[in-house]
Amino acid sequence: ECGETFFAKQEPLDQVASRVYAEIKRITKLHARKHIIGTGVSFAGKVMKGEDGSLHRLPGAQPWRGEEIARIFRRQIPGLVEINHDKAAAMLAELRYGQALNCLNAILLLMDEGISLGLLFNGQILAGQNQNSGEFGHICLIPDGPFCHCGARGCLESVASPWAIENQIEKLK
Numbered sequence: 001e002c003g004e005t006f007f008a009k010q011e012p013l014d015q016v017a018s019r020v021y022a023e024i025k026r027i028t029k030l031h032a033r034k035h036i037i038g039t040g041v042s043f044a045g046k047v048m049k050g051e052d053g054s055l056h057r058l059p060g061a062q063p064w065r066g067e068e069i070a071r072i073f074r075r076q077i078p079g080l081v082e083i084n085h086d087k088a089a090a091m092l093a094e095l096r097y098g099q100a101l102n103c104l105n106a107i108l109l110l111m112d113e114g115i116s117l118g119l120l121f122n123g124q125i126l127a128g129q130n131q132n133s134g135e136f137g138h139i140c141l142i143p144d145g146p147f148c149h150c151g152a153r154g155c156l157e158s159v160a161s162p163w164a165i166e167n168q169i170e171k172l173k
Contacts, residue, residue, distance in 0.1 A: 021076040038080030041073055042089035086110065087134050091118030091125050109136075114157045137161060 024039055070083040084092070087110050094100040094108055100120055108118035115137030119126040126133050137157030138150050145154025146164070158164050 017072045017076055020073065024077055036079065038082060039077050040082045040084065040089055041077075042084050042086040085127070086112065087116040087118040088125050088127055091120055094118070095120060095125070111162060113163070114161045 020041060028036055070081065073083065074081045087108070090110050091100070091106070091108050094106065095103070100106040100108070103120065104123045106118075106120040108120075110116050110118060117134035117136045119134050128134075138148065138152065138155045140152065140154050141156050141159060142154035146158045146167075147153055148155035148158035150157075152158075159168075
C-alpha cells in the first residue's frame, strides 16, 4: 500500500494513471523476490462500477466522468488489475489476512480520506447496486452544516473525517 492520495479534481486521468503506475513500479521493486500476480487499486467516495468490474466514475472529478478507469490502468500495469472501492478493498484484506479471517459477518469502520463502512454479511462483501453501501460518512448530521465534497451539507464526513478536522484546526489558528 502506497498510502498516498493521487486524486486531483482537475488532473487528467492519464496523468494520474501514470503516477499510480510509477508508484506500483516502485513498490514492486521493493518486493522483487516475490511473485506478484496482480495489483489492486482502490478509490474513496461514491463510485460507479460496471458489470465488467471497470470503474466508470469518481466523486467530484468532472473531467473523469464516463472514463473507463480500469481500462486506462490496465494499459499501464502488467498482470491482473482489480479496481475497487476503498471500503470493499479494506474489507477484502481483513477477510483474507486480518481480523475477519474466519468471520461470516463483520463491520469495518474506515477513516482515511473520509468515513465509510466495509460490510461483510454471510461471508459476502456487500457493495450495493452502485457500490455505495457503507457510505456512512454521508449521513446528514447538521442540515445547515459545512459543505461536503459529495456536494451535500452537514454530512458526518464534513465534520468528523480527518480532512474536516484538519480544516477545523486550520480555522482556529
